Each structure stands twice: as C-alpha cells, then as structure tokens.
Amino acid sequence: MKNVAVVGASGAVGERMIRLLEEREFPLASIKFLASERSAGKTVTFRGEKHTVRPISRDEFRDVDIVLSSTPAGVSREWSPIAAEAGAVVVDNSSAYRMDPEVPLVVPEVNPQDVAKNKGIIANPNCSTIQMVVALKPLHDAARIRRVVVSTYQSASGAGQKGVDEYEAQTRAWGRGEPVPAPAKFAHPILNNCLPQIDDFLPNGFTKEEMKMVDETRKIMGDDSIDVVPTCVRVPVAYSHSESILVETERPLSADEARTLWRNAPGLTIVDDPSTKQYPLAASAEGRDDVFVGRIRNDLKNPNALLFWCVSDNLRKGAATNAVQIAELLLKLEPARA
Known part of the structure; x- marks a missing residue:
C-alpha cells in the first residue's frame, strides 16, 4: 500500500x-x-x-x-x-x-x-515514442533494428485540451456553415488539414517533436546505433496517434515472423486482415491501453525491410x-x- x-x-x-x-x-x-x-x-x-x-x-x-x-x-x-x-x-x-x-x-x-x-x-516518454518502441522491441530483440523511418499522424489531443477545443470549435463552425475560427494553438487551421509541424523547428530542419523520437528511442532501447528518421504530422483527429513505420533490420524478417513476435509480446494487439479491411484505427484505439499493429508487409525489393501501421491512444498508453x-x-x- x-x-x-x-x-x-x-x-x-x-x-x-x-x-x-x-x-x-x-x-x-x-x-x-x-x-x-x-x-x-x-x-x-x-x-x-x-x-x-x-x-x-x-x-x-x-x-x-x-x-x-x-x-x-x-x-x-x-x-x-x-x-x-x-x-x-x-x-x-x-x-x-x-x-x-x-x-x-x-x-x-x-x-x-x-x-x-x-x-x-x-x-x-513522449507519446509518439512510447507506442513505436513497444512495437519495435520484439523486432529489435529478434533481428536487430538498424534504421526506422516513421511518419506520424498525431491527434489534436497531443497538444492538450486547447488542441482538442480548437479542433472541435473549427469543426462545429464548419458544420454550421459559419466562418472557421482562426487558429491559436496550431500554426494553421487543423480542420480539413494536415500540419507537418509539431513543436518548433530546429536548425537541422527537424522539429523538437521529431528529435524527441530520435533521442528517446535510442535511450529506451539502449542502442545509440539505431537510425531514426521521423516526420511528425498533426491531423484532424481528436484522440489516438497513428504511425506509418518502415524498419530495416540486420537480417531478413518476414511479415509472418513479425506477426509471431508481436503475438507473444506484451501490450500489443495485431489487427491485420486485408480481406475484411481490418487494420488499426484511431477511433477503435481510443480508450484502450494496447498498441495496435497492422498493414504488416515486407518491402518489395529490400528483404531486410518491414512496413507496418501502428496506432495507440496517446492519452492512455501514450x-x-x-x-x-x-x-x-x-x-x-x-x-x-x-
């Protein structure tokens, strides 16, 4: 107690x-x-x-x-x-x-x-980093990750309650046919938009949010050799972050092997059935604690590259x-x- x-x-x-x-x-x-x-x-x-x-x-x-x-x-x-x-x-x-x-x-x-x-x-850690490393850990243990290319699709709630309020106010105004309120929390209107900027830009061209994913991933995974290349984007979704991830490993890792690794890993749920259009959705992840992975496939030409889609509730697991x-x-x- x-x-x-x-x-x-x-x-x-x-x-x-x-x-x-x-x-x-x-x-x-x-x-x-x-x-x-x-x-x-x-x-x-x-x-x-x-x-x-x-x-x-x-x-x-x-x-x-x-x-x-x-x-x-x-x-x-x-x-x-x-x-x-x-x-x-x-x-x-x-x-x-x-x-x-x-x-x-x-x-x-x-x-x-x-x-x-x-x-x-x-x-x-940062919300976008948490869900990614939960998915990366089993792959790294099995095949050692060399490089990660990730594009995030981060919800308005990642900017706090003010971000949600701004998104909802713009949505209500648009639905009533009224002028959309000017942005205050975000650099541009979030409604009907995707903003390829989260936090301030740094001299290297990346944003602070992107560099968090680089530095935090290496620290959590205990491996400074992992090359992380992020692009962080704010999207007009209230809750849950989504990520498109490409992982390059030292040895070939098939999609089926990745599925087996993820099935046996804590905190992960696979939603991956193209025949029935089943894949992780931001709306489905809201209010849940797992990290969801789907759209699992190998690179068309590089046998050491694996691609997948990763979704999690940023206010809960994140x-x-x-x-x-x-x-x-x-x-x-x-x-x-x-």
Whole structure:
C-alpha cells in the first residue's frame, strides 16, 4: 500500500491517471490531488468520493511514496526535485528529464529493469515514442533494428485540451456553415488539414517533436546505433496517434515472423486482415491501453525491410497508462526505493 499524489490532477492526462488508478485497483494507503494555484479548488471523484484539488506545495509531498506528475516542463523542473527530496519517487510525464542521463526513461514493455536505477525521478516518454518502441522491441530483440523511418499522424489531443477545443470549435463552425475560427494553438487551421509541424523547428530542419523520437528511442532501447528518421504530422483527429513505420533490420524478417513476435509480446494487439479491411484505427484505439499493429508487409525489393501501421491512444498508453504501469513496477522494488 502506497501514499500517492497526482500532480496536474485537473488536466487531461491527470484525469486519466486518476481513472486508471481506479480501473487497475492500484493499492493505495492514501491519495491526494494537486495542481497549480489556478486549478486548485476544483473537485475530482475517486472511488466514489469527492476530493478537492489542492495547490502544489512542499508540505504536500511529506510522507508521499509515489508522485504521478503531468505538468508543463517548467513546473516539473521546479517541483519534481522537491518531491524527490521529500522521499517520493516521481513519475514525470513532462519533457523536463527525459534526456537527463541520471533519469531513467521507461516503457514497461521495453525496459522495465531501468525503473530500479531511479534516483527519485523516472521520466515518462513522449507519446509518439512510447507506442513505436513497444512495437519495435520484439523486432529489435529478434533481428536487430538498424534504421526506422516513421511518419506520424498525431491527434489534436497531443497538444492538450486547447488542441482538442480548437479542433472541435473549427469543426462545429464548419458544420454550421459559419466562418472557421482562426487558429491559436496550431500554426494553421487543423480542420480539413494536415500540419507537418509539431513543436518548433530546429536548425537541422527537424522539429523538437521529431528529435524527441530520435533521442528517446535510442535511450529506451539502449542502442545509440539505431537510425531514426521521423516526420511528425498533426491531423484532424481528436484522440489516438497513428504511425506509418518502415524498419530495416540486420537480417531478413518476414511479415509472418513479425506477426509471431508481436503475438507473444506484451501490450500489443495485431489487427491485420486485408480481406475484411481490418487494420488499426484511431477511433477503435481510443480508450484502450494496447498498441495496435497492422498493414504488416515486407518491402518489395529490400528483404531486410518491414512496413507496418501502428496506432495507440496517446492519452492512455501514450501518457497516463504508461505512468501508472511504471508506478506498478515501483511496487515490486524494495520498500526503501518504492
């Protein structure tokens, strides 16, 4: 039984963390819900009881064992070390610590052993990275991945509630025949559009989101030799990210072998029946925790290349579920650490 604090409890990911703690019957001695001063005072319902969201403060972390945190990176940089100093292990969903060499970056289906290396903070990876590495791990273990070319089709909710609100407001206006509201969260209207930019551009021509996929994949997989070439695109879908992935391996890997590997891998579901038009869909993945793979096929000319389509709910497995799974791994460690 653990004392748990949810930081960012009123946000989209925080709300899903709370629901997942209920769904997965996480063993709790106590729980508290924290947020910024702006969001404090709201109420959340947990296991049938209403709780007031309290403002983050140093005292709130006293006697807390595990902190599930989903806040902007700046807030995390301020408060996650304070929570860790108070004796908690923080599962941090922001980008603040992901590439810190002292902080494990964990996807439980891929590198669960790294949880034990924590020094008070464990980083939760980027949503687009999480679903991809869950699919890559069995292939890498079997045939060693040399190169990954990935194009993402990321939902509006990846930009937070403001992204969803903007997408829905534009959709409602369009449906009523009214002028579509000008974009605020996105660089261009998301309605009826695909935006090949997520986050800011860097001098190398890639965006920050794309470089997250490069750097985080190598860290999670424990292999800096993997060549990752991403293009990240925002699409007019409310929830769930989709990815088109080409993997080049050291030895030939047939589509049938890949299916066998994925059937035996944790957290993966194959949806792949071209005869009945069955393949992973963003709408079908919403509200579910698995990573779904389909459209599995070999390259027409390169026997060492495999292509597939990968879909997952970005707010669940891409954020909240992964964080709660990390907390479940902490339960298995020695009490002094967890």
